[in-house]
Amino acid sequence: MANIKELSVEEKLRALYDLQLIDSRIDEIRNVRGELPLEVEDLEDEVAGLSTRLEKLKADLETIEEQIKEKKNAIDGHKESIKKYTEQQKNVRNNREFNSLTKEVEFQELEIQLAEKHIREMKASIEHKKEVISQTKEKLEGRQSHLKHKKAELEDIMSETEKEENFLLEKSAEFQEQIEERLLNAYNRIRTSVRNGLAVVSIERGASAGSFFTIPPQTQMEIASRKKIITDEHSGRILVDSALADEEKEKMQQLFSKI
Known part of the structure; x- marks a missing residue:
């Protein structure tokens, strides 16, 4: 994608996690409609x-x-x-x-x-x-x-739900614009390959959210340092530390409450 501002690894992780929270909310809305x-x-x-x-x-x-x-x-x-x-x-x-x-x-x-x-x-x-x-x-x-x-x-x-979904779709497009093409492609590929659509997950009790496989302490420290993008070796999902996840959840909750 052209004209994308160069982001730090931490900014990329935050943008990816924010995009995940928005897309997950869109998934929830569509699940309400079901079949x-x-x-x-x-x-x-x-x-x-x-x-x-x-x-x-x-x-x-x-x-x-x-x-x-x-x-x-x-x-x-x-x-x-x-x-x-x-x-x-x-x-x-x-x-x-x-x-x-x-x-x-x-x-x-x-x-x-x-x-x-x-x-x-x-x-x-x-x-x-x-x-x-x-x-x-x-x-x-x-x-x-x-x-x-x-x-x-x-x-x-x-x-x-239509008003909320349209708002979220616009926001999803905005956040996608911030993410470089290689990362966005990886995000979309992971999202379509997993059952619940979660491509970016946080560390919870030493394992990636929704997984039973423990992540080694050294890897957890690397994730918390936010110096490089790390994926779960079992699921392929992109991992973020729980502190970053909590901060972004709060930020997104404020965004959702405006609808």
């Missing part, structure tokens, strides 16, 4: 999917109802044909013509039976689709209600 943003997103997708399915089911229903109308119209046409052929049978000149017309009547009657069978099947399909539509509507209403509740919950949390 809520993802839950809301998943529910929105589910509601959209159910709405699309409902529209398709309704369109299918309209199509089937239209097909039933067509079949009924066809039945009316077949009945008209039967009436016509029956009338013609009264004026036939021979048995061949009569038999031919009888076959036409039988064919029309079969067509009516087939159309009526299709209508019964389509009516059964309509009943099934109506049941599915009812179930889908009920599920959609339930998901919409759940989504509304989760959105309200997320909005409440966002309204409570």
